[in-house]
Amino acid sequence: MLERLNQAMDHIEDHLMGAIDVAELARIAMTSEYHFRRMFSALAGIPLSEYIRRRRLTLSGAEVLAGERTLLDVAVRYGYSSGEAFARAFRAVHGVGPGEARRTGAALHSQPRMSFRLIVEGSSSMRYRVVEKDGFRLVGRGTRVPLVHEGMNPAIVEFVRGIGMETLRLWEEHADGEPGGVLAAVSDHSAEDAEGTEIGYFHGVVSDTEVPRAPESLAVEPGTWAVFESSGEFPLAVQYLWRDVYTQWFPSNPYRSRPGPSLSRTRVSEDGTHADAEVWIPVERTGG
Known part of the structure; x- marks a missing residue:
């Protein structure tokens, strides 16, 4: 690749x-x-x-x-x-x-010509599975936030804080499908989006029933998903997982990304320094 x-x-x-x-x-x-x-x-x-x-x-x-x-x-x-x-x-x-x-004769900025190479470190393995899923529904609340590539996204932090821990616990009790738990979904993030671009963000759970304090819904089409797991420093481990999926997993596997919302579930330790994350990326086979 x-x-x-x-x-x-x-x-x-x-x-x-x-x-x-x-x-x-x-x-x-x-x-x-x-x-x-x-x-x-x-x-x-x-x-x-x-x-x-x-x-x-x-x-x-x-x-x-x-x-x-x-x-x-x-x-x-x-x-x-x-x-x-x-x-x-x-x-x-x-x-x-x-x-x-x-x-x-002013000094000008320069964008060097890029080329890519794969560095195999072998220090860790990437845990993943491929899942075929029927369509499902996320229920919760949505907003729009500026894109942040590295570090905490203040707009997302503020949005989730506004939902409140009591409501999030209530939602989790009503989650009745996979992916389980409270999820974050990015529904319209393009690869052309620069830092600061507004993107759609949705926080909710998979459910076919009515969920209290969840006034909005997001329909997700059926398809194939690559599911990745990661543990480490928060939030860098989660963001590095996204990077590693594209720089390591995709070049080595017969899949490519397809349009659709990307989903993630993150469980952060009480002191806020460590997280266990699960990321769902919509994919399709390449035939290779």
Whole structure:
């Protein structure tokens, strides 16, 4: 998988001065466009579109400083429809406009070309199972929160605190399906979402009956799920589990992610330092 992903990275480099078709990148990597975006984001730490933008502005920055082409020629060469659009994008990445950069020889930011390799440490094993499930219903409460890639998400902490421990215990008593217990669900998180992007967040339990103080519901379609377990420091162990799924498990197994809500159940120790987590990711077989 990583070899094919690096071939897709070569394709990006070859087409930075033209159109880059994500469907073609997915074909080169022999996966779906949805999974390619998710895989890239997990491995690179930034969305695919942001990486391409930064690479284009890195190369165009070198041409701006070289002074061999007009600024408009450089803008058009890297896919910008006007000098104004190019200047806005240039300033967002480099902190200075292209004209000023050329006049002053300003130091610019650089996005290095990426390639990927798999490091096998062998220090721990990943516990997982694959589950086929009929459709089910989550009942609870939903909201929208800004995306946080690492560390606690204050908006989620505040939302869950607002539900209250008494209500959460009441919900858990009414949970009657798998995944069991009180769950967190992210229903519309795209691989292109940058830090701070608002995403849908739902807190609730699987149940076919009425649950007290749970005014909302989220329907989940039938399908295949990869279920992963982790124990360790909270919240890093949970977030690292998500990373390891995409960097270690997917490249080694005949599955790819598919659209659908991602689910997680986290049990935190009384002192808040340790957690046992279970993560459910919607997947489909690749046929490999």
